[in-house]
Amino acid sequence: MTPPTRNIRLGDGAEFDLIRRFLAAGPPVARADVAVGPGDDAAVVRGQGIVASVDVSVEDVHFRRDWLAPEEIGYRAAAAALSDLAAMAARPIGILVALALAEGDAEIGPALMAGARAAADAVDAAVLGGDLTRSPGPIVVDVVVLGEAREPVLRTGARPGDELWVTGELGAAAAAVAAWRRGTAPPAGARAAFARPQPRVRAARWLAGRGIPHAMLDLSDGLAGDLRHLAAASAVQAVLEPGLVPVAAAALAVAGDADAALRLALGGGEDYELVFAAAPGVVAPLAAAFQAELGLRLTRIGEAREGEGVVARAADGALRPLDIQGFRHFQDRET
Numbered sequence: 001m002t003p004p005t006r007n008i009r010l011g012d013g014a015e016f017d018l019i020r021r022f023l024a025a026g027p028p029v030a031r032a033d034v035a036v037g038p039g040d041d042a043a044v045v046r047g048q049g050i051v052a053s054v055d056v057s058v059e060d061v062h063f064r065r066d067w068l069a070p071e072e073i074g075y076r077a078a079a080a081a082l083s084d085l086a087a088m089a090a091r092p093i094g095i096l097v098a099l100a101l102a103e104g105d106a107e108i109g110p111a112l113m114a115g116a117r118a119a120a121d122a123v124d125a126a127v128l129g130g131d132l133t134r135s136p137g138p139i140v141v142d143v144v145v146l147g148e149a150r151e152p153v154l155r156t157g158a159r160p161g162d163e164l165w166v167t168g169e170l171g172a173a174a175a176a177v178a179a180w181r182r183g184t185a186p187p188a189g190a191r192a193a194f195a196r197p198q199p200r201v202r203a204a205r206w207l208a209g210r211g212i213p214h215a216m217l218d219l220s221d222g223l224a225g226d227l228r229h230l231a232a233a234s235a236v237q238a239v240l241e242p243g244l245v246p247v248a249a250a251a252l253a254v255a256g257d258a259d260a261a262l263r264l265a266l267g268g269g270e271d272y273e274l275v276f277a278a279a280p281g282v283v284a285p286l287a288a289a290f291q292a293e294l295g296l297r298l299t300r301i302g303e304a305r306e307g308e309g310v311v312a313r314a315a316d317g318a319l320r321p322l323d324i325q326g327f328r329h330f331q332d333r334e335t
Contacts, residue, residue, distance in 0.1 A: 033093050033148065034126050043096065043128035047148035051090040054145070055081035059138035067180055070108040072195040074115025074141060080220065081143035082123055082199040083272040087218040088154070089208035090147030092125035092201060098142040100135035112141060123201045153204070157214040158234035158277035162304040165283055167203050167274045167296050170223055171251030171261060174268020179254050190250035197272040203294055204274055212283060216276035222269040223301075224324040227310045230275065237307030240322060242266070243315070246299040267324040277304055 036044035057063060057077040068076065078095055085092050097116045101109055109132070117127050128146070158164075172193035179186035186194070200218070207213050215234050219226050223245065231238040247258070247265045255261035265271075280303075287298040302313070311319045 031126060034128065037094075038127060038129035040129070043094065043146075045093050045128070045146055047093060047146075049148055049150045049152065050093075051085060051088055051147040051149050051152060052144065053081060053084035055084065055143050057141045057143075059140070061138075064180075065139075068195055070111035071115035071118070073139070074112035074117075075119045075196055076115070076194070077112075077141040078116040078119035078143050078145075079122075079197045079199050080270075080272065081145045082119060082125065082201065083197070083218040083220065085123075085145050085147040086199045086201045086204040086272075086274065087216055088147075088149055088152040089204040089213070089216065090149035090152060090201075091205065092120070092123045093146045093148055094126035094128035095120050095146070096128050096144040097130035098132070098140075098144075099130070100133050100140035100142075102135055102137070102139070105139060108139075112139075116141075116143065119199075123199055151208075153208055153213045153216045153276075155215050155217050155230050155233035158230060158236050158304045159214060159279075160236055160304055160306045161280060162214055162236075162277040163280050163283060163300050164227070164238060164240070164302040164304060165276055165278060165298055165300050166219070166223065166246065167200055167298060168271070169246045169248035169297065170219065170271045170273060171255075171265030171268055172248035173197065173270040173272075174222075174264040175248070175251040175254035175261075177268070177270075178264065187250045187253050189248070190254060193248070193250065194270065197270065199272060200274050200296075203290075203296055206290060206294060207274075207276065210286070212278050212286075213276040214278060216274055219271040219273045219275055220269060222267045222324075223271075223275065224266040224310065224322055225269070226275055230277065231304070231308060231310055234277070234304070235308070236304040238302060238310045239305055239313055239319065240302040240310060241313045244299060244301050246297060246301075263324060266322075275301075 033046050063073050120127055172190045176186035176190035176194035227238045245265050247261045251264045252261040290298050310322045312322045
């Protein structure tokens, strides 16, 4: 076996000088699931049920440099990609980071990579390598994530009668964007939610280790939009109880009233919490232990039933179509 910590000599040139700076944080940590790490033509990983995903972040689409520092941009890009592993209850193995930088931006490359490395470290993932190229336009950060899940949790397993639950609180990241757009500084909690989202890897594996989720996904497009994805994939109707949605205090602080804050929580996106379906009566007895161990709330927000789409249960018990769509790529503006 080729040891993962072996030193690979790189050639001459500005590109390789910059890569050497990326690798200067230290040699790859020896681990059984990484046979070849950064520096070669490709990484080599081992696992049973390899899970792979990719997430791209584009300047002035997903982030703005007057909102975030370079390290935060790298962290956020990697965290968003790692959240896809959490959605499937996968154990992270590592990340590959591709950067496209304008010639004058080369000096921020190490900070971008430091942020990506910090996000990987937070979920016990290795930096496996990546790519570096010159861009004539905006910064692009493309992150590939690799994980292992022998029994991945998919979007397709929700059943009529299941309860719908979410982790954490919603709307804070959208509140930060709303504040920036109107020219004000967001509250600290909102800014942190946007700049340093936490992939819910531990939470997902805690739930999956107890056989709880029938279906699950991460909340990147907003609860309203992602519930539609879950409902469509599982061929059920999601019945949402808006009064139960755990709205973040930062969303209320920015929005100014409960209805506007709820709309941020439902349609804003980029919370990177988890929404999942589980058999009735299974989650509630475990919610206190979950919160004690992980410091994270579990909240029931509705149920699945026969049908399609997403409906909201009004205060009078009537079911009405949900009028919030969530984020839609190629239709909505992100930043």
